[in-house]
Amino acid sequence: MAYDKQLPKKSDDMSGWYNMLVLQAELADYGSAKGTMIMRPYGYAIWELLQKELDQAFKAKGVSNAYFPMFIPESLIKREVSHLEGFAPELAVVTIGGGEELQEKLIVRPTSETIMYEAYSKWIKSWRDLPVMINQWNSAVRWEKRTYLFLRTTEFLWQEGHTAHATHEEALDIQKWAMNSYKNLFLDYFALPGYIGSKSKTETFAGADGTMTYETLMPGGKALQSATSHDLGQNFAKAFDVKFQSKEGDSRFVWQTSWGLSTRSLGGLIMAHGDDKGLRLPPKLAPVQVIVIPVKSDDVVTEYGDKIVYSLKKANIRADFDTRDGESLGFKINKWEMKGVPIRLEIGQKEIDLRSVKLVRRDNNNSQIVNLEKLSAEIQNQLEDIQAGLLIRARKYLEENTHEVSSYTQFKEAMLKNRGFLIAYWCGSAECESDIKEQTKATTRCQKDKGDGLCIYCGKPAAEQWYFAQAY
Amino acid sequence: MAYDKQLPKKSDDMSGWYNMLVLQAELADYGSAKGTMIMRPYGYAIWELLQKELDQAFKAKGVSNAYFPMFIPESLIKREVSHLEGFAPELAVVTIGGGEELQEKLIVRPTSETIMYEAYSKWIKSWRDLPVMINQWNSAVRWEKRTYLFLRTTEFLWQEGHTAHATHEEALDIQKWAMNSYKNLFLDYFALPGYIGSKSKTETFAGADGTMTYETLMPGGKALQSATSHDLGQNFAKAFDVKFQSKEGDSRFVWQTSWGLSTRSLGGLIMAHGDDKGLRLPPKLAPVQVIVIPVKSDDVVTEYGDKIVYSLKKANIRADFDTRDGESLGFKINKWEMKGVPIRLEIGQKEIDLRSVKLVRRDNNNSQIVNLEKLSAEIQNQLEDIQAGLLIRARKYLEENTHEVSSYTQFKEAMLKNRGFLIAYWCGSAECESDIKEQTKATTRCQKDKGDGLCIYCGKPAAEQWYFAQAY
Incomplete structure (x- = not known):
């Protein structure tokens, strides 16, 4: 991989920059099958x-992991009508198994509501069996014509949580709790602020009564739907006959939620924080937080570097030592900048003589000489500072690119010129929503506040402010 | 779920016992799609x-996790001929995607050699890129006509490790290291001793030069192939053109290994240790190591139980408190015995008065009164004792059911009467192997020792002793 090959400038060619970065930083590659x-x-x-972070949050709440088969019989996926309608155009279908044409086709899961709730209907008998809260870490398949690494791929990794409750209230609490878990992850780990709110009817998950979303803003001003949490009401419960005997003795349908976060979120991470030199990883999501690079390669330097890496690892810092030969210092620096490692330490004879290292930050290129005795503590500080700095920078970008508009002329001009999030009243009609989309490519991203205003498009009374943006 | 429904006796009806146990202990259930x-x-x-244990062992060796797509274009899987021949009858095939007939069919991975090594051929350029050691935690699909929960399912979870090396020697070292990791896991966690050795040509993985296996013995005397590690030689390297420039400057094919352990191993765990009351989990693989059961349910008992669970959790013991109402004490005891929890603590007024608990071991039903002050320490001891005891018991069973035989008459009689492992010389011919299988249902499980003897079947000189057994 040629790390010295110049990336296109991010500001000149976002998508060229993004694709080359993903490949050169060795984050991902194209699979042999299209998409x-x-x-x-x-x-x-x-x-x-x-995964580790989110999994802990889920388990602390009492959610268990499980695994359901990837194959869904066609008859099963047809049972909830609006769900089927939403997913039908994207399905991958197995028609041959063990050398024979199958009697019933099998769908490769686009999401697991149907196959899971079929089982829930067998498992849930009494109010004592509730809540059921199960999560899966698996992959899902939705056919895509155009691939965009991480952001849009035929198969993607994700987690999907699926719960069943005795009351709607409890289900809504879990829907919100899940979204809150995502929010914590995005703020504390991704350093990516976003807007949270309900989706419009058009943008709601197929089969759900309501969808909450976490919407982040990418450079270039497009929104990225980064995680969703659904209130499924009793729609699937009725389609799959998921009933329980209540405390009072009567038979009731359960109330359900589902919620997911996929590898798509990594696309957002790459795009939001990267710069012209490559990736910039928030320390909490950096597989390598500190890379030690020898200025020259000899036994003394190697021994010195090994000791440093050892002591950093003991301090729970993810450190690595690049001793690969055949690469120049400049090449190595470019490589690790491309890979977005938050801190690099350069070591040579001068540093050894001073019992120190040269510490260089990836986010702002600041460098300093740090004494070995203070190294772990200094790195901990710097990592925290980098993590916090990326969040501040991203929040600033989000705020500077969110504007309230009060006329459609203003809306159109702002959206076509600068993109970003626009806050506007909307009457809730699907016609206005679709006209706006046609004319500005902007969709309703999520609801902001209740209020009292006039629809930005038709001028009729509108009781809600919405975030609009063009989206990935 | 009716925990009070009597399991068939394990000794009377192994397979009835096994199926009911898997369902009643809520380990698994049948999916909607056949198999x-x-x-x-x-x-x-x-x-x-x-997974946690094995993943740590892999990472300590420098193996990285990754994810490759589940869809393999048909042309790719055809490239290594003997590999294709081995898997062709078991493939699940996607022929429709996004509503259209696909131009090229996609195979749902039965294993990932082909799709991974296609990528390796792009990634590996120089000896400096080696070794490549990548593992995946995913699922694989192999069409099955008859389902046997855990042991034989169309889709199963596993890990598959895939490495590429500059020399055959290094590859063989990794093949052995992987098998050794499995051995450690089986002995220390599963409490399941087994025999390790090379497979015969007939039983070798399709496309490999050699396969090492871990063979355990199930009650009823059948062997279970529990994990395998393959020496792939340069077969796939040649089919997928995985070459590197050596230190000396010439271009060479890499040497490869692959190795895997699947959810099938859990079938072995269940079958080997279970008894007429249900599952018996080795403590290290018990999601719940200690279950606290209230003898009666009131606030005082609940508070007492909560405190106990809290203190056990603080001591890193996986403890839980069964406060579910509507179930009698006897029902709860049956339930947790069915689920194989190593230790149960019963608490009632008597225990509270004595600041103690009644501790009952699942493995031998021994019970004792333990004072609260000593509880964590006592439980740690007992858990270790249970873990060790299960291994001793399993080893005894394995040894008592392994016999060396010196004539085919003896072989046939022993195999048809008692099954188990038989040690015998075999000349290595596929004809003898297949005749033996036809007449006794026993296959060569793995090689034992080099030696100097006569083939148990044809009487010709034989340089190797082999383990034979009927197998799942």
Whole structure:
């Protein structure tokens, strides 16, 4: 991989920059089947870091992991009508198994509501069996014509949580709790602020009564739907006959939620924080937080570097030592800048003589000489500072690119010129929503506040402010 | 779920016992598509425990996790001929995507050699890129006509490790290291001793030069192939053109290994240790190591139980408190015995008065009164004792059911009467192997020792002793 090959400038060619970055940083590669993606070890390690965090949050709430088959019989997926309608155009279908044409076709899961709730209907008998809260870490398949690494791939990794409750209130609490878990992850780990709110009817998950979303803003001003949490009401419960005997003795349908976060979120991470030199990883999601690079390669430097890496690892810092030969210092620096490692330490004879290292930050290129005795503590500080700095910078970008508009002329001009989030009253009609989309490419991203105003498009009374943006 | 429904006796009806146990202990359930299986939270939690252990061992060796697409273009899987021949009858094939007939069919991975090594051929350029050592935690699909929960399902979870090396020697070292990791897991976690050795040509993985296997013995005397590690030689490297420039400057094919352990191993765990009352989990693989059961249910007992669970959790013991109402004490005891929890603590007024608990071991039903002050320490001891005891018991069973035989008459009689492992010389000919299988249902499980003897079947000189057994 040629790390010295110049990336296009991010501001000149976002999508060229993004694709080359993903490949050169060895985050991912194209799979052999059209639309598919390989998550390479470096990219997958980021996924593992967030997985660990989210998994702990889920388990602390009493959610258990499980695994349901990837194959859904066609008859099953047809049972909830609006769900089927939403997913029908995107399905991958197995028609041959063990050398024979199958009697019933099998759908490769686009999401697991149907196959899971079929089982829930068998497992749930009494109010004592509730709540059921199950999560899966798996992959889902939705056919895509155009691939965009991480952001749009035929197969993607995700987690999907699926719960069943005795009351709607309890279900709504869990829907909100899940969204809050995502929010914590995005703020504390991704350093990516976003807007949270309900989706419009048009943008609601197929089969759900309501969808909450976490909407982030990418450079270039497009929104990215980064995680969703659904109130499924009793729609699937009725389609799959998921009933329980209540405390009072009568039979009731359960109330359900589902919620998910996918590898798509990593696309947002890359795009939001990267710069012209490559990736910039928030330390909490950096598989390598500190890379030690030898200025020259000899036994003394190697021994010095090994000791440093050892002591950093003991301090729970993810450190690595780049001793690969055949690469110049400049090449190595470019490589690790491309890979977005938050801190690099350069070591040579001068540093050894001073019992120190040269510490360089990836986010702002600041460098300093740090004494070995203070190294772990200094790195901990710097990592925290980098993590916090990326969040501040991203929040600033989000705020500077969110504007309230009061006329459609203003809306159109702002959206076509600068994109970003626009806040406007909307009457809730699907016609206005679709006209706005046609004329500005902007969709309703999520509801902001209740209020009292006039629809930005038709001028009729509108009781809600919404975030609008063009979206990935 | 009716825990009070009597299991068939294990000794009377192994397979009836096994199926009912898997369902009643809520380890797994049947999926809606034929041949598939749902891993329920309790079963999946066991998988997570072993996953954590194995994943650490892999990473300590420098193996990275990654994710490759589940869809393999048909042309790709055809490239290594003997690999294709081995898997062709078991493939699930996607022929429709996004509503259209696909131009090229996609195979749902039965294993990932082909799709991974296609990528390796792009990624590996120089000896400096080696070794490549990548593991995946995913699922694989192999069409099955008859389902046997955990042991034989169309889709199963596993890990598959895939490495590429500059020399055959290094590859063979990794093949052995992987098998050794499995051995450690089986001995220390599963409490399941087994025989390790090379497979015969007939039983070798399709496309490999050699396969090492871990063979355990199930009650009823059948062997279970529990994990395998393959020496792929340069077969795939040649089919997929995985070459590197050596230190000396010439271009060479890499040497490869692959190795895997699947949810099938859980079938072995269940079968080997279970008894007429249900599952018996080795403590290290028990999602719940200690279950606290109230003898009566009131606030004082609940508070007492909560405190106990809290203190056990603080001591890193996986403890839970069964406060579910509407179930009698006897019902709860049956339930947790069915689920194989190593230790149960019963608490009632008597125990509270004595600041103690009644501790009952699942493995031998021994009970004792333990003072609260000593509880954590006592439980740690007992858990270790249970873990060790299960291994001793399993080793005894393995040894008592392994016999060396010196004539084919003896072989046939022993195999047809008692099954188990038989040690015998075999000349290595596929004809003898297949005749023996036809007449006794026994196959070569793995090589034992080099030696100097006569083939148990044809009487010709034989340089190797082999383990024979009927197998799942």
